[in-house]
Amino acid sequence: TRTLDDLARQSGRYFGSAVDNPELADTEYADLLGREFGSTTPGNAMKWYATEPQRGVFDFTAGDEIVDYARANGLKLRGHTLLWHSQLPDWLSSGTWTKDELRSILKNHITHVVKHYRGKVFAWDVANEIMNEDGTYRENIFYKTIGPGYIADALRWARAADPKVKLYLNDYNVDGLGAKSDAYYALIKQLKADRVPIDGFGLQGHLALQYGLPGGIKENLQRFADLGVDVAFTELDIRMILPADEAKLAQQADWYGQVTSACLAVKRCVGITVWGYSDRHSWIPAVFEGQGAALPWDENLQRKPAYDAIRAAL
Ligand code: XIL
Numbered sequence: 001t002r003t004l005d006d007l008a009r010q011s012g013r014y015f016g017s018a019v020d021n022p023e024l025a026d027t028e029y030a031d032l033l034g035r036e037f038g039s040t041t042p043g044n045a046m047k048w049y050a051t052e053p054q055r056g057v058f059d060f061t062a063g064d065e066i067v068d069y070a071r072a073n074g075l076k077l078r079g080h081t082l083l084w085h086s087q088l089p090d091w092l093s094s095g096t097w098t099k100d101e102l103r104s105i106l107k108n109h110i111t112h113v114v115k116h117y118r119g120k121v122f123a124w125d126v127a128n129e130i131m132n133e134d135g136t137y138r139e140n141i142f143y144k145t146i147g148p149g150y151i152a153d154a155l156r157w158a159r160a161a162d163p164k165v166k167l168y169l170n171d172y173n174v175d176g177l178g179a180k181s182d183a184y185y186a187l188i189k190q191l192k193a194d195r196v197p198i199d200g201f202g203l204q205g206h207l208a209l210q211y212g213l214p215g216g217i218k219e220n221l222q223r224f225a226d227l228g229v230d231v232a233f234t235e236l237d238i239r240m241i242l243p244a245d246e247a248k249l250a251q252q253a254d255w256y257g258q259v260t261s262a263c264l265a266v267k268r269c270v271g272i273t274v275w276g277y278s279d280r281h282s283w284i285p286a287v288f289e290g291q292g293a294a295l296p297w298d299e300n301l302q303r304k305p306a307y308d309a310i311r312a313a314l
Pocket residue numbers: 020043044128204235283
């Protein structure tokens with residue numbers, strides 16, 4: 001029987017799952033991921049705290065572990081992420097930097113990491129979560145010190161380090177139409193007009209049943225595609241308030257199906273990645289109290305209704 005990735009491939013897409021390094025020791029989990037999926041994303045291994053734990057001292061151990069796992073299992077690999085306000089090393093977030101210093105720190109980081117993974121990742125989330133909900137720029141350390149130009153800088157430095165890799169912006173709460181996705185639409189349009197390299201827009205897709213399904217997902221994907229960039233769901237999960245019950249699992253399945261269908265309806269929607277595939281390993285319970293059961297496989301690696309809904313939609 002065919003896997004989710006086999007089905008996605010029929011339309012030229014991939015179906016992926018994130019993986020975090022400790023999960024590789026769970027061989028039942030890692031083996032199933034390797035069989036069922038066609039792409040993976042490191043959950044943490046390529047973040048700044050992991051790759052440059054001291055200024056100018058790079059550590060690719062964890063990231064390389066994921067590269068080796070992906071290669072051994074025939075998985076494509078998404079790089080995540082070069083720049084984010086969260087999970088920065090202490091030396092960086094607790095330092096005080098001039099604009100020139102921080103620009104050179106950012107350039108050095110991007111150059112080293114992108115060069116190291118050149119030919120190993122097919123895409124990079126160059127900048128992650130750079131907008132607020134109201135569509136203004138998030139006041140992260142880069143914005144505060146460098147100004148909004150840090151985004152174009154980062155994209156250009158990434159391109160200089162790897163001429164082929166797909167360069168993405170990535171965020172949450174941008175799956176449907178709204179102020180935050182409008183801001184990305186305007187930004188990407190401007191970057192294109194300025195000839196700044198930008199290849200894709202990643203919709204994280206961290207959804208929650210209690211908040212409702214965002215409106216206009218397909219229209220939103222299509223408008224970015226029409227700007228001339230690829231789009232992808234990069235971190236899909238659909239959480240619920242625990243305990244799970246039959247009705248919630250049915251609604252979750254319906255949403256997974258709808259998100260998958262929206263991607264398939266848009267030619268430039270290149271793939272879907274779930275943020276882990278089973279409730280056995282998920283970031284949700286640790287971060288959203290009382291919530292979970294967000295993934296298409298349960299704690300025992302048994303398929304949930306969501307799995308069948310994704311299959312039906314692919
Ligand atoms: C999460 C990881 O899954 C956790 O292990 C970690 O503790 C925190 O970060 N958006 C992102 C991801 O872009 O990098 C986050 O990953 C989840 C939210």
